[in-house]
Amino acid sequence: MNQRVAPYLFVLPNMLIFGVFIIYPALNNFNISLYDSTNGRTFRYVGGANYQELVDNADFWSAARATVVFVVCFVVLVTVASIGLAVLLDQRIRGRGVFRAIFFLPVLLSPVVVGLVWGWIFDRNNGLANTVLRGIGLGQPGWLVDGTLATVVVIFVGVWTHVGFYTMIMLAGLQGIDPTYHEAAMIDGASRWQRFRSVTLPLLRPTTMVVVILSMITGFQAFDFIWTLTGGGPVGATTLIVQYIYMHAFQSPIRYGLASAGSVILFCTIFGLTAINFLYNRRRSAA
Amino acid sequence: MRVPTPTVAAAALAAAMLAACSPGTGSDTGTAQQANDKKITYVYFTDGPDEQATRNLISGFEKETGIQVDLQIVPFDNLEQTLQARLSGNNAPDVARLSDIDPFRDDLLDLNKYQKSALDGVFVDGAKSYTTGKNGELLAVPSDLTMNGPLINVDQFKKANVPLPDEQKPWTWTEMVAAAKKVQQVNKTQYAIAMDVSGHRFATMLSEFGTDYFTADGKVGLDQTKALAAIKEFADLNNSGAMPKDVWLQAGSKYKGANDVFLAGQVPVYISGNWQVSAFAKDAKFTWAAAPNACQERCGGYPGGKFMVSFKQSKHQALAAQFIAWMNSAKSQTQMCQQAAFLPTRKDLISSGITYPSRSTDMNVFLSEIQKTPADTFANNYSPAFSDTANAARDELAKVLAGKDTPEQAVTVIRAAAQKALEGVK
Numbered sequence: 001m002n003q004r005v006a007p008y009l010f011v012l013p014n015m016l017i018f019g020v021f022i023i024y025p026a027l028n029n030f031n032i033s034l035y036d037s038t039n040g041r042t043f044r045y046v047g048g049a050n051y052q053e054l055v056d057n058a059d060f061w062s063a064a065r066a067t068v069v070f071v072v073c074f075v076v077l078v079t080v081a082s083i084g085l086a087v088l089l090d091q092r093i094r095g096r097g098v099f100r101a102i103f104f105l106p107v108l109l110s111p112v113v114v115g116l117v118w119g120w121i122f123d124r125n126n127g128l129a130n131t132v133l134r135g136i137g138l139g140q141p142g143w144l145v146d147g148t149l150a151t152v153v154v155i156f157v158g159v160w161t162h163v164g165f166y167t168m169i170m171l172a173g174l175q176g177i178d179p180t181y182h183e184a185a186m187i188d189g190a191s192r193w194q195r196f197r198s199v200t201l202p203l204l205r206p207t208t209m210v211v212v213i214l215s216m217i218t219g220f221q222a223f224d225f226i227w228t229l230t231g232g233g234p235v236g237a238t239t240l241i242v243q244y245i246y247m248h249a250f251q252s253p254i255r256y257g258l259a260s261a262g263s264v265i266l267f268c269t270i271f272g273l274t275a276i277n278f279l280y281n282r283r284r285s286a287a
Numbered sequence: 288m289r290v291p292t293p294t295v296a297a298a299a300l301a302a303a304m305l306a307a308c309s310p311g312t313g314s315d316t317g318t319a320q321q322a323n324d325k326k327i328t329y330v331y332f333t334d335g336p337d338e339q340a341t342r343n344l345i346s347g348f349e350k351e352t353g354i355q356v357d358l359q360i361v362p363f364d365n366l367e368q369t370l371q372a373r374l375s376g377n378n379a380p381d382v383a384r385l386s387d388i389d390p391f392r393d394d395l396l397d398l399n400k401y402q403k404s405a406l407d408g409v410f411v412d413g414a415k416s417y418t419t420g421k422n423g424e425l426l427a428v429p430s431d432l433t434m435n436g437p438l439i440n441v442d443q444f445k446k447a448n449v450p451l452p453d454e455q456k457p458w459t460w461t462e463m464v465a466a467a468k469k470v471q472q473v474n475k476t477q478y479a480i481a482m483d484v485s486g487h488r489f490a491t492m493l494s495e496f497g498t499d500y501f502t503a504d505g506k507v508g509l510d511q512t513k514a515l516a517a518i519k520e521f522a523d524l525n526n527s528g529a530m531p532k533d534v535w536l537q538a539g540s541k542y543k544g545a546n547d548v549f550l551a552g553q554v555p556v557y558i559s560g561n562w563q564v565s566a567f568a569k570d571a572k573f574t575w576a577a578a579p580n581a582c583q584e585r586c587g588g589y590p591g592g593k594f595m596v597s598f599k600q601s602k603h604q605a606l607a608a609q610f611i612a613w614m615n616s617a618k619s620q621t622q623m624c625q626q627a628a629f630l631p632t633r634k635d636l637i638s639s640g641i642t643y644p645s646r647s648t649d650m651n652v653f654l655s656e657i658q659k660t661p662a663d664t665f666a667n668n669y670s671p672a673f674s675d676t677a678n679a680a681r682d683e684l685a686k687v688l689a690g691k692d693t694p695e696q697a698v699t700v701i702r703a704a705a706q707k708a709l710e711g712v713k
Contacts, residue, residue: 039371039374039391040375041371041374041375142533144533144536144537145532145533145536145537147689230537231537233536233537234536234537234689235536235685235686235689236682250368252367252390252674252675253390253674253711254367254371254390
């Protein structure tokens with residue numbers, strides 16, 4: 001077979017599936033955002049009315065604000081925690097493999113289960129957290145009924161669930177650093193902190209960029225564990241943009257066009273932030 | 288970064304192709320070509336004990352008529368989405384059980400075309416305007432009726448020496464709250480009264496305080512003074528700890544029942560409805576009973592229910608209509624009600640009553656509440672704008688409990704939501 005054609009033939013089945021189930025629906029989503037439909041069969045062209053409705057909708061802005069708070073906190077915490085854990089797990093300590101497995105375990109859990117379990121733990125009256133706090137005389141905070149506390153809980157659970165995955169990426173990055181850099185720094189008399197700050201962190205920058213981009217995308221897409229943990233409550237405090245889209249797409253009254261417009265905005269936001277991040281880091285690396 | 292010209296061209300072409308075509312195929316509401324086989328599909332969601340009762344009835348229907356019924360059970364949360372997808376694929380089921388027919392109104396079969404004598408004018412009058420199409424078609428059959436009302440923990444009432452409510456002389460809201468608080472105090476339960484997180488359940492309270500989301504003639508209702516009194520009472524009960532405020536705040540945008548609080552013995556009065564009877568008969572570890580609704584300005588509960596429909600896309604329209612008529616005959620509805628602890632929708636059965644094999648007293652409490660329930664509540668519940676308004680009321684009540692809105696603001700917001708919902712269905 002012609003060697004120029006053969007590679008394309010090998011990837012063709014995958015590209016077909018990818019095209020039909022990912023690319024086409026994604027492109028069609030832009031199209032649907034210009035229509036109004038309550039049943040997925042009859043579509044009325046409305047131009048930019050769905051976007052205008054989103055801009056005028058207080059609930060959309062509330063979800064957008066909650067999303068920004070969640071994503072910023074999630075990305076910062078997950079990046080810092082994964083670097084810290086990776087450095088710890090990179091040490092020659094006893095049971096290192098077991099620790100790595102333990103930190104990775106939450107990644108394997110179903111997000112629905114994660115939401116339900118943490119929901120029970122943080123229940124104000126009968127939850128484990130408040131039973132312990134009550135036992136030591138610290139009262140019964142309404143973890144899931146106070147807007148600020150619920151946001152903190154959602155961020156904490158998000159970080160707990162995903163930090164294991166990013167730790168593994170950071171660990172791979174750490175292990176890719178040539179040990180001679182550290183040896184040279186030690187010979188020059190650098191302390192442990194100086195070696196970490198001036199050798200490890202700069203050399204870990206490409207990996208950190210990957211973690212920041214991936215965790216940012218994950219943060220923007222957060223939905224399933226939040227839905228089972230708080231349902232977006234109390235009073236919309238933890239309703240993020242994906243839940244807002246979900247509610248308009250799949251809960252009565254169905255508004256496919258409005259939900260699609262929300263997805264387009266989400267796509268553009270993630271795409272834009274990823275591009276900025278990518279270009280900024282590329283320039284820094286080049287400099 | 289320089290983007291190659293062919294890439295730009297390909298992207299522009301793809302965008303142009305997509306923009307040029309409408310994503311829908313248009314609604315095919317014409318009559319489907321009819322098939323000759325004797326097999327129909329029935330898409331169903333279950334509330335629990337009704338599934339076996341439905342299967343029993345289907346067996347009887349299959350034996351009697353020789354028509355096979357393929358019962359397809361889907362989760363309630365996915366029902367609308369599933370049916371819309373099937374309608375899009377021209378693969379609608381022959382029969383479906385729905386709680387809200389509005390999203391499908393243009394797709395529903397006129398059952399009068401096949402079963403007018405068996406179905407027309409037979410069912411509860413309150414549902415008539417909802418189930419009737421623009422040109423007088425019978426689009427749906429109310430297959431079971433629900434009635435909201437309180438369930439009480441009899442053991443806790445007895446321990447507190449508080450008399451049980453009398454059906455002949457129903458308690459007022461004030462008396463019910465006082466009784467519940469006394470029982471709570473003696474039994475040291477967490478709460479006195481619990482209510483499901485639902486705008487439909489709150490409508491019971493609104494009705495008892497003398498108002499409703501809509502007037503009987505379909506305009507925005509919600510009398511300012513009466514609605515304010517109901518919302519203030521609701522907020523006071525929650526803020527004082529008599530009601531579990533956490534249940535309303537913690538539910539977010541999801542429905543949440545308070546049945547687990549009642550079953551755990553942590554609340555002596557639980558405002559829910561007759562659909563709990565079967566489950567409580569099985570799960571409750573204490574003596575409980577259905578109680579008459581509290582009367583404030585008005586008595587009675589609040590209706591709800593499910594419907595059986597067929598679709599214009601059905602390839603077995605006559606058989607589907609025959610099946611719906613058979614399932615809702617007096618004999619079948621009686622059997623269904625007895626086995627699943629449902630309330631009938633047929634006028635003849637509501638008048639004559641039904642003898643339930645178990646928990647008959649409780650079921651008859653709910654049955655007698657139907658007679659006391661004001662007619663406008665039926666018009667409200669069967670209004671196409673009800674669902675959106677009730678959901679808005681649920682969200683707004685949570686805002687009041689979180690201290691984000693005042694009860695006065697809540698009345699305004701719910702009225703606006705009712706107006707918007709009404710405009711949406713016009």
